[in-house]
Amino acid sequence: MSTALVISMLIGLFALALFMWMPVMRGEEAFFGVRVNREFYDNEGKRLLHRYYFWLVMTLVEIEAIPFIIAIFRPQMSFARLAWLVLFMPAAQILYIVFYQKVKPYAIVDENQKFASALINRKLADYTTIGLEILIAVAVLAPVPVLAYFYPDLPDKIPVHWDLRGVPNRWAPKSFGSVFSAPIMMIYLQGMMLLIKHGLMQAKMTLPAQRTKEYLQSKEEVLKVNMQMIDIVRLFLSLMMGAISLSIIVYVLAPSNVPLITAAIFGLALLTMITTGYFIYRMMIVNRKMKEKFGRSYVQRQSDADRWYWGGLIYYNPDDPALMVEKLVGVGYTFNMGNKRVYLYLGYIALLPILIRFILLG
Amino acid sequence: MFITVDTADRRPIYQQVVDEIKALIAKGDLTEGTALPPVRQIAGDLGVNLNTVAAAYRELQREGLINVRHGSGAIVTSRTSVETSEDDMRKPLRAALTQFVLAGLPRGEIMGIVREELRQLVEGAK
Numbered sequence: 001m002s003t004a005l006v007i008s009m010l011i012g013l014f015a016l017a018l019f020m021w022m023p024v025m026r027g028e029e030a031f032f033g034v035r036v037n038r039e040f041y042d043n044e045g046k047r048l049l050h051r052y053y054f055w056l057v058m059t060l061v062e063i064e065a066i067p068f069i070i071a072i073f074r075p076q077m078s079f080a081r082l083a084w085l086v087l088f089m090p091a092a093q094i095l096y097i098v099f100y101q102k103v104k105p106y107a108i109v110d111e112n113q114k115f116a117s118a119l120i121n122r123k124l125a126d127y128t129t130i131g132l133e134i135l136i137a138v139a140v141l142a143p144v145p146v147l148a149y150f151y152p153d154l155p156d157k158i159p160v161h162w163d164l165r166g167v168p169n170r171w172a173p174k175s176f177g178s179v180f181s182a183p184i185m186m187i188y189l190q191g192m193m194l195l196i197k198h199g200l201m202q203a204k205m206t207l208p209a210q211r212t213k214e215y216l217q218s219k220e221e222v223l224k225v226n227m228q229m230i231d232i233v234r235l236f237l238s239l240m241m242g243a244i245s246l247s248i249i250v251y252v253l254a255p256s257n258v259p260l261i262t263a264a265i266f267g268l269a270l271l272t273m274i275t276t277g278y279f280i281y282r283m284m285i286v287n288r289k290m291k292e293k294f295g296r297s298y299v300q301r302q303s304d305a306d307r308w309y310w311g312g313l314i315y316y317n318p319d320d321p322a323l324m325v326e327k328l329v330g331v332g333y334t335f336n337m338g339n340k341r342v343y344l345y346l347g348y349i350a351l352l353p354i355l356i357r358f359i360l361l362g
Numbered sequence: 363m364f365i366t367v368d369t370a371d372r373r374p375i376y377q378q379v380v381d382e383i384k385a386l387i388a389k390g391d392l393t394e395g396t397a398l399p400p401v402r403q404i405a406g407d408l409g410v411n412l413n414t415v416a417a418a419y420r421e422l423q424r425e426g427l428i429n430v431r432h433g434s435g436a437i438v439t440s441r442t443s444v445e446t447s448e449d450d451m452r453k454p455l456r457a458a459l460t461q462f463v464l465a466g467l468p469r470g471e472i473m474g475i476v477r478e479e480l481r482q483l484v485e486g487a488k
Contacts, residue, residue: 113369117407119386120363121397121435204406209366216364301409322406 009064011085016060019092020053022329023099023311027291029298030328032100033312034107035305045103052099059091100311110302114209118216122201124194127227132235139238140186143245147179150249154179158248160360166262168251172360181359182245186238188355192348193234197227199345203333204322206299215299218290222283226332229279236272240265283331298326307338363391367408375410379418387427387441388483398428398436 023032028041036045063084159168160178172178205219247261290297304325307317312328318338327334335342365382367375386392398419405415419436422428426444430436462472 114366115408116364116366117404118364119383119392119398119404121399202400202403202406206407206409207364209368212364212366304409319411320406320409321402321412 008085012060012064012088015085015088015092016056019056019096022096023049023052025330026287026297026328029291029296030312032096032103033308033310033328034100034103035110036103036106037108040106044106048099048102052095055095056092059095060088063087063091097311107305110300110305112208112299112301115299115301116207116209116212118205118207124198124201127197127201127224128231132231136190136234136238139235139242140183140190143242144180144183147183147245147249150253151179154248154252159251160248162247162262166247166258175361177359177361179248182241182248184355184359186241188351189237190234193230195345195348197230199324199335200226200230200333202322203324203326204320204336205326206301206304208294208296208299211294215290215294218286218293218297222286222331225279225282225286229276232275232279233272236268236275240268240272243268280331287331298328365404367410374414375408376414376418376421379404379415380421383418383422384427384443385483387438389485390441392438394438394440396438398438400433400435403435 028036028038028045031041031045067084154174156174157171158174158178159170160172160181161168161170163169172181177184200223203223205216205223207216207219243261243265247258247265250257250261287297304317304320307320308315308328315325315328315334315336316338317336320336320338322336323339323341324333325336326332335345363386365379365386367378367382369375371378373381383392383398392398401415401419402412405412408415419428419430423430423436426440426442427438428436429439459472459476462475467475
């Protein structure tokens with residue numbers, strides 16, 4: 001049993017766990033993305049859920065069996081190990097939507113007619129500190145003079161991508177784009193994350209007409225935690241990219257230090273995952289407390305509730321001026337795909353392949 | 363601080379938004395210089411049309427209470443409305459009092475209600 005097979009099986013189990021968790025992440029508030037009452041959720045809903053689980057496991061087993069059989073007769077076809085992953089995800093997605101359609105008729109139609117809006121004028125400055133911004137700016141820009149100083153000493157071909165063991169596996173001709181690739185990427189990514197923060201700040205926050213002040217406080221807490229999570233990712237990513245910048249120089253001029261840099265990058269990546277997990281956990285705790293206190297952690301008008309598609313995964317509402325709304329399935333926020341401003345974000349993301357091309361070809 | 367609207371209320375939504383913001387200004391919860399969020403944010407939260415909230419902001423600007431900055435919200439400019447005659451202002455009060463009388467409430471009770479409402483508004487005045 002090779003390492004790659006074990007890793008792919010672990011990824012498979014992780015994907016299975018994720019798809020099993022998706023419908024019940026928010027309990028009866030978003031059971032397969034549909035708001036149902038407690039009674040249905042505890043009885044008929046549970047039966048449907050178990051049937052969904054059964055089909056998920058069957059699908060995984062059948063899809064795993066195919067590459068396993070191929071591997072027996074054609075051991076050279078290593079891609080077969082990954083083929084199942086490509087097949088399992090869409091299959092699981094289709095199953096999810098099939099069961100969402102079964103649950104949809106039981107949706108509670110919310111006849112609530114009173115809603116509130118917080119009169120808070122949010123500013124990006126409210127969700128960061130000057131110290132953090134300076135730290136990130138330094139981490140992003142500090143590699144630039146260092147790379148510039150060592151630029152003449154670098155050979156005509158420089159490494160631009162490393163494998164898991166810290167050994168370079170992709171090279172590029174030395175140019176402004178390839179040498180400064182990490183700072184360039186980092187500036188681009190910081191821009192994207194700031195755009196996301198800006199969008200999050202304006203996210204739709206429909207409040208109930210009862211106990212509005214308390215509810216608002218909890219919602220503000222979720223927003224603040226989300227912002228903090230993005231800021232931590234910004235910081236760690238900029239440090240990681242700084243280390244990657246250094247690894248170009250270190251690999252060429254002092255190769256014995258490469259393992260140290262590799263370890264630092266892995267350490268930072270691990271730290272990022274742990275802290276992100278922590279913040280997500282905190283958001284889930286607040287959501288659970290809100291369900292206990294207010295009976296719900298999400299308020300929306302029926303007209304907006306009708307605009308969720310794909311089992312509560314996609315929100316498409318051209319009549320809604322909000323750019324971002326809170327996710328129905330899971331914690332966090334998602335785009336209102338019907339809002340024209342989404343194109344701004346898509347456009348910015350589309351710059352990425354152009355940027356990569358520039359980096360690799362100069 | 364927040365505003366509440368009720369789709370079952372007879373008043374149109376924009377009127378409710380205007381009244382809610384006016385009440386907050388009168389109570390002193392919204393002080394001069396306080397920034398109000400952009401129209402699109404309130405419209406998104408309440409699930410109403412952009413133009414509805416924009417109309418409310420325009421009305422408040424017309425009365426000299428806020429100053430609308432295009433795209434970035436508005437600022438409360440004064441706690442004094444430029445609405446003119448006392449006679450105009452008496453009309454909705456007369457209509458409301460008529461409703462109470464028709465509901466059969468005795469004069470003392472109506473006075474109590476009036477005092478209570480006024481106290482809620484002016485008590486927080488700074």
